[in-house]
Amino acid sequence: MGLGKYITARVAWAGIVSLVIVTIAFILMHFAPNPAIQQAATDAALQGNDPQEAIERAEELRGLDRPIHVQYLDFLQNVYTLNWGWSEYRSQPVPQALLEGLYYSAQYSVPWTILTLLIGPLVGVYSAINMYSWKDHLATGFAFFGFAIPNFFFGIILLLVFAIWLGWVPVIYNPDVAVFSLENIRQLILPVFVLVTGSIGGIMRVSRNESAEFLNADFMKTAKAKGVSPMRAYAYHVMRPTMVPLSTTVVGQLLAIFLGSSVLVEVVFGIPGLGRLTFNALINQDTNLVLGSLLVFTFIGVVGNLIEDLVFTILDPRISYDDR
Amino acid sequence: MRRYAKKSQTRFLSRRQWLAMVGISGTAAMAGCLGDDDSGDSDDTGDDTSDDSTPADSDSGDSGDSGDSGDSGDSGDSGDSDDSDDEDDAFSDDDDDDEPIDELPEVSGTYDTVTSASFETLNPLYNTEAGAGTAIGRTIDQGYTFDDNNELFPLVYDMNTDDGGMVWVFDITEGLEFSDPYGSVTAEDFVYQIEEVHKSDWANTASSATWGGINIEQTGELQFQAELENPQLLWPQTFDPLEYPIPKGLMEPYVMEEDADGMRQDKELLELQFTGNLGPFVLSDWTRGAGTQYVRNHEYYIQDIDWGPELFNGAPYFEGASISVVEEQASRIGALQSGEADAASIPPERFQEFQDDPNVSMYQIPQPYNTIISVNMRDNGWTTGPGNLFRHMEFRQAMAMAISKQDLIQGVYRGRAQPHYTWQPRFSRWYPGDDSIDQFGSSEQYGEDLARSKAEEAFNKSDYDYRFDGGDLVTPDGNQVELDLYHSAGQDTERLTGEFAAQELEQNLGISVSVEAIDGVRFSNDYWTGTPEGGSATIDGEEVTWDSPAPQNPGPRSVHASEDWDMSLVFGLNTFPQNPLTNQFFFDGPTCFYNPVGYYPEFNAQELFQQAREAETIPEMKEAFDQIFINVAREQPYIMLTFEDDLYGYNPDLVGPSEIFNNGWDLPAWHFEE
Numbered sequence A: 001m002g003l004g005k006y007i008t009a010r011v012a013w014a015g016i017v018s019l020v021i022v023t024i025a026f027i028l029m030h031f032a033p034n035p036a037i038q039q040a041a042t043d044a045a046l047q048g049n050d051p052q053e054a055i056e057r058a059e060e061l062r063g064l065d066r067p068i069h070v071q072y073l074d075f076l077q078n079v080y081t082l083n084w085g086w087s088e089y090r091s092q093p094v095p096q097a098l099l100e101g102l103y104y105s106a107q108y109s110v111p112w113t114i115l116t117l118l119i120g121p122l123v124g125v126y127s128a129i130n131m132y133s134w135k136d137h138l139a140t141g142f143a144f145f146g147f148a149i150p151n152f153f154f155g156i157i158l159l160l161v162f163a164i165w166l167g168w169v170p171v172i173y174n175p176d177v178a179v180f181s182l183e184n185i186r187q188l189i190l191p192v193f194v195l196v197t198g199s200i201g202g203i204m205r206v207s208r209n210e211s212a213e214f215l216n217a218d219f220m221k222t223a224k225a226k227g228v229s230p231m232r233a234y235a236y237h238v239m240r241p242t243m244v245p246l247s248t249t250v251v252g253q254l255l256a257i258f259l260g261s262s263v264l265v266e267v268v269f270g271i272p273g274l275g276r277l278t279f280n281a282l283i284n285q286d287t288n289l290v291l292g293s294l295l296v297f298t299f300i301g302v303v304g305n306l307i308e309d310l311v312f313t314i315l316d317p318r319i320s321y322d323d324r
Numbered sequence B: 001m002r003r004y005a006k007k008s009q010t011r012f013l014s015r016r017q018w019l020a021m022v023g024i025s026g027t028a029a030m031a032g033c034l035g036d037d038d039s040g041d042s043d044d045t046g047d048d049t050s051d052d053s054t055p056a057d058s059d060s061g062d063s064g065d066s067g068d069s070g071d072s073g074d075s076g077d078s079g080d081s082d083d084s085d086d087e088d089d090a091f092s093d094d095d096d097d098d099e100p101i102d103e104l105p106e107v108s109g110t111y112d113t114v115t116s117a118s119f120e121t122l123n124p125l126y127n128t129e130a131g132a133g134t135a136i137g138r139t140i141d142q143g144y145t146f147d148d149n150n151e152l153f154p155l156v157y158d159m160n161t162d163d164g165g166m167v168w169v170f171d172i173t174e175g176l177e178f179s180d181p182y183g184s185v186t187a188e189d190f191v192y193q194i195e196e197v198h199k200s201d202w203a204n205t206a207s208s209a210t211w212g213g214i215n216i217e218q219t220g221e222l223q224f225q226a227e228l229e230n231p232q233l234l235w236p237q238t239f240d241p242l243e244y245p246i247p248k249g250l251m252e253p254y255v256m257e258e259d260a261d262g263m264r265q266d267k268e269l270l271e272l273q274f275t276g277n278l279g280p281f282v283l284s285d286w287t288r289g290a291g292t293q294y295v296r297n298h299e300y301y302i303q304d305i306d307w308g309p310e311l312f313n314g315a316p317y318f319e320g321a322s323i324s325v326v327e328e329q330a331s332r333i334g335a336l337q338s339g340e341a342d343a344a345s346i347p348p349e350r351f352q353e354f355q356d357d358p359n360v361s362m363y364q365i366p367q368p369y370n371t372i373i374s375v376n377m378r379d380n381g382w383t384t385g386p387g388n389l390f391r392h393m394e395f396r397q398a399m400a401m402a403i404s405k406q407d408l409i410q411g412v413y414r415g416r417a418q419p420h421y422t423w424q425p426r427f428s429r430w431y432p433g434d435d436s437i438d439q440f441g442s443s444e445q446y447g448e449d450l451a452r453s454k455a456e457e458a459f460n461k462s463d464y465d466y467r468f469d470g471g472d473l474v475t476p477d478g479n480q481v482e483l484d485l486y487h488s489a490g491q492d493t494e495r496l497t498g499e500f501a502a503q504e505l506e507q508n509l510g511i512s513v514s515v516e517a518i519d520g521v522r523f524s525n526d527y528w529t530g531t532p533e534g535g536s537a538t539i540d541g542e543e544v545t546w547d548s549p550a551p552q553n554p555g556p557r558s559v560h561a562s563e564d565w566d567m568s569l570v571f572g573l574n575t576f577p578q579n580p581l582t583n584q585f586f587f588d589g590p591t592c593f594y595n596p597v598g599y600y601p602e603f604n605a606q607e608l609f610q611q612a613r614e615a616e617t618i619p620e621m622k623e624a625f626d627q628i629f630i631n632v633a634r635e636q637p638y639i640m641l642t643f644e645d646d647l648y649g650y651n652p653d654l655v656g657p658s659e660i661f662n663n664g665w666d667l668p669a670w671h672f673e674e
Helices: A003-031 A035-046 A051-061 A068-080 A094-129 A134-148 A151-165 A182-215 A218-225 A230-258 A262-269 A274-283 A287-315 B015-031 B042-048 B130-137 B187-198 B248-257 B260-265 B310-314 B329-337 B348-355 B393-402 B405-411 B448-461 B492-509 B520-528 B580-587 B605-614 B618-635
Strands: B110-115 B144-146 B152-154 B157-160 B167-172 B215-220 B223-227 B281-287 B291-296 B320-325 B343-345 B361-365 B370-375 B417-419 B467-469 B472-474 B482-488 B512-518 B535-539 B542-546 B639-644 B646-650
Touching (some): A003 A287, A094 A182, A094 A230, A134 A182, A151 A182, A151 A262, A151 B329, A230 A287, A262 B329, A274 A287, B110 B329, B110 B343, B144 B157, B152 B157, B187 B248, B348 B646, B393 B448, B393 B618, B393 B639, B405 B639, B448 B467, B448 B492, B482 B492, B492 B512, B580 B605
Parallel strands (some): B482 B512
Antiparallel strands (some): B144 B152, B281 B291, B361 B646, B370 B639
16 A cells, blocks of 8 residues: 555545544433533522423523534534534633633644754753763753653742743733734743653653664664765664654654643643643533543644654654555 | 421522532542542642632622622621630721722733632623632622622612511612613613523523512613512522623514523623623633723723722723633642732731731631531441441531640641631621630530540430540540541542641540541542431431432432442531621531531431521521520531631732622722832
């Protein structure tokens, strides 16, 4: 099977996966208590009216009294036409809520990802080249410090120093500033710094150990014998093979970007991003918004895996899809 | 046979009352959500009465936040104990708003505040959150508020009764205008809103449970009246008749279609585009999860009223306003320190630090939510052995005597709380007076000997052989009594309170108390509420039947939640100083609406509440309430500890805040010092 056919099959498979997930989500939602229905019943009970009657009335108004297969088909149609319903927690359509969250998350997560993927492997290779020297210890110490200190705590400390004591950056995040503006850089520099220092540790250690394996490999000796400059040798003959196993973490990295530790950072810095949105949707039982988030993460997961497989072939041409 | 469960209409709860009963942390837990994300300190639980960003908004916030804002300060208490603070002044403002002023202040700056939770909706018809009520209140006034003397201060309408509270006449303020194309505010808008929306069975608005059984009639272009089923002298104090003006023309299409979702999602309602001259500001932006921004409303109607302070003539005095959602408490306080916010809630442990800071003005504001130890009198309580001692009044009194309120207030609350003796704060006009009530845990009624002596009275009443063995209180098996005490996870002040109480109970009563953290939602679902089963029980020789059981009182003591528990600090409750009649839902008999602990009053609570309900004058009502609160202080249905003050830091240049319960009623007059 060639690359084209492989991608087609993977995309088709992604469609099936999404259908399965959407179906499971429908079943779970069908059996989960509906806050609006519960509210109607509570109101009725508080007033001494019949809660059951109130439930039936509320279900009728929302079309929940129809046969389950009709509701399912209706649900499927809504999902695939992006009619994901209304977010009660935010009082806006779910796709709009997700897009808004993504808009603010992307502003710090894109630079975070780029910097992490650039700095992590570089520091790792640098450590490997200077293994067991003070430079290695310094780089490892730096990476481990960021990894060890909780983002939440680190963020508060940085805010205290740079926002409250020094006044260099604002405490309150302003969502209305232009994306590409100095003001936006000022207000995002701390969250990006916290996240980058928190995430390069793992990548740095993997790349350090991986690259150590290649530093004394035969092809490095050959390159050196041929007079290749050290920088070129490290970049082409060490960094490149190091990146192959490293790239397997990209999907996880992407997911972490949009949810993981960013929730806490968004809380500290007051950024109305996707992490806080999803977390609050969960704890506020905003079913539609939770479902929308689920679909977004499903999409990211499926597409991320696809991209990851394609990146393999670019980084390592020996990987072929002919046999798949 | 006593049948407590046969309830009159006046015993049913509105959603507003329900939400006000347990405050934000409680209602959030009941609703299955966590509310404040940081929830790290008690100051956040104080957000419910007036959101921490906006201590100024008891005037115009949703009733959930202002619904309990005290009442006139003519408390009869003598305040003779050493801990008496300035409770008597809780309603009196040192600033005299009626003083003539030479020149109105300049309009300048923006009034910027921070809040911990984002707003679910700004639709005035559907909002039930205090924080969002504040955000809405920036743009549109509700019917009325209570001023610094706790007198009703008409905003959008005035309310009067001349027949003892049966018929209330609403007079709408002249000159109120909606935005185009809706024209003037008239009585028809209110009558339509109440009759066609709130009283409907499809709309499910925040006030849907408020107006049932009330006959509404338009009596003039700017006047309508409400005839109640039973007279209510304190009806305005319940905040039930508190509504926003909403244009009839805006609601009409949804009423015709019975389209609740459409009305809930209407853009004009959600983005407050109809507010005309009805509020101090106009909403310019609402970024979900980030907050709201406003610009000054030059046409604000309050400039033209002739019954308010002179300062209202130029109101508001800010060019704009904003409310930023900052979930992390440290960041909110940081915003106050850096000058990015003009007001923020301060935790008690940092009060002194900010009091010494010239860049912040600190205010200590009383509030009616209490800190109590709930003791489980149901069959799943008192897990240490047989014969639940919590059921004996003397044992509850012994517990109250064993915990020093003064030490608790000084040690845990840094002096920023008031002692809690009965189900009213001392600043309430309904407080019976220090001389009339037991003050367990205060200097005269605190100590090991007193507590042990009282506990022994309880042992004598018990069928089981509880006794003191050395210093320990032991079970019939000879083992030390061991009890658990739950507090909300992440609530530091609550944890410290629990640890202090545990230490006192160990020292003065010989009880080993294990203090455990628990998630509020889990506690509510698995420990606090049970499946309503009803049933009957014989109490004092009479059979009592639970005809209308609720999750918070699922039946007799044999009916209970799924998990066992002994004591809890998780839920503080409202004491309703404005309208204490609401306390009937806690105390008017074993079958009362809200009774998770299985308390059976030993005084005739139902009759006294009935007396209060039927009172035709305030003194009559006061007499009934005196008896109720004297008995509640004696019986300690919950072990009452403190009323924690709300602590706020303000921009020192801000003129207007005051340390009174209705702080913020005159927000339109607030301004920056020139």
